[in-house]
Amino acid sequence: MTTALCFDLDGTIVHYPEPYEAVVRETLEAHGIAFTSDLESVGEDAFRAAFNALEPDPYRQSMAAVVEAADADADPDAMVETLRRNEYAATTVPEAARLSLSGLADDADDRLAVVTNGVRDWQVGKLDHHGLTDLFDAVVASYEVGAHKPDSAPFDAVRERVPADEYVMVGDEYEADVEGARAAGFVPIHFEDGDDGPDLWATIDALL
Known part of the structure; x- marks a missing residue:
């Protein structure tokens, strides 16, 4: 069974160690x-x-x-x-996240996507900066689909771009990433703030 594993960007993959x-x-x-x-x-x-x-x-x-x-x-x-x-x-990317994403990208049964609220070129630039862009089959930014999460439009766009049997969404914003994903028919995983260590990503690996 093919699974599309979708990740929020800011606060989930990319972190800000210092105040903005x-x-x-x-x-x-x-x-x-x-x-x-x-x-x-x-x-x-x-x-x-x-x-x-x-x-x-x-x-x-x-x-x-x-x-x-x-x-x-x-x-x-x-x-x-x-x-x-x-x-x-x-910005930083926890090493545990980088290793987990690389491993998931190598799995023939997985498809990876980013679903982010933001301007596309700005958000893709963060992935480029950290050398992560090529790990993902699609990047969906809310600006390009005309609505921010938790609206269904970003999730619908993932379905159009990444065919899969099941869709999972991992994100730190409960309303946007969990409630929005659930309403769109995705399986949500809530990334708790501060859970950027190996235990969190090992759990995600096990769940997925």
């Missing part, structure tokens, strides 16, 4: 803008509003809002590229 504030601080200061918690909130609010509404370029909207709030002479597009580099550099 450090990424924002480094980005702003690289473009001559003094970091403050108020500016961080401005950028986060602008991003979240654009992201939730699936508006184009949420990262640029975030940086443009910061530039305006700071009354700074900075290029939002250049800031986005700096943010991207800093964000990728701030």
Whole structure:
């Protein structure tokens, strides 16, 4: 029986050991803008509003809002590229996860996919950065299907792209990854926050 093993990206495969504030601080200061918690909130609010509404370029909207709030002479597009580099550099992939995914990818009965809420090129870039892209048969990002998890659209897209007898979803967000997957007919596995060690991935190996 062929099984499609689907994984969330942020918080499941890719982790952020340090608070995201450090990424924002480094980005702003690289473009001559003094970091403050108020500016961080401005950028986060602008991003979240654009992201939730699936508006184009949420990262640029975030940086443009910061530039305006700071009354700074900075290029939002250049800031986005700096943010991207800093964000990728701030991420890690637990070795246990890397080994588990590599082993699963070698199994002829398994198909691997990423199902992530995000902008496709930004999310695929994280996989590229960590040398993981070739392990997956498909990457589905919510922006490309017009809806974020827990909506069924990202899960439906996996079914279209990765034929299998059974679909399993592993993710850390309970509503998006567990409830959304279950409603879509997937078998959900909840990845608890902080469970990035070998025991967790050994359990996933055993279950799958």
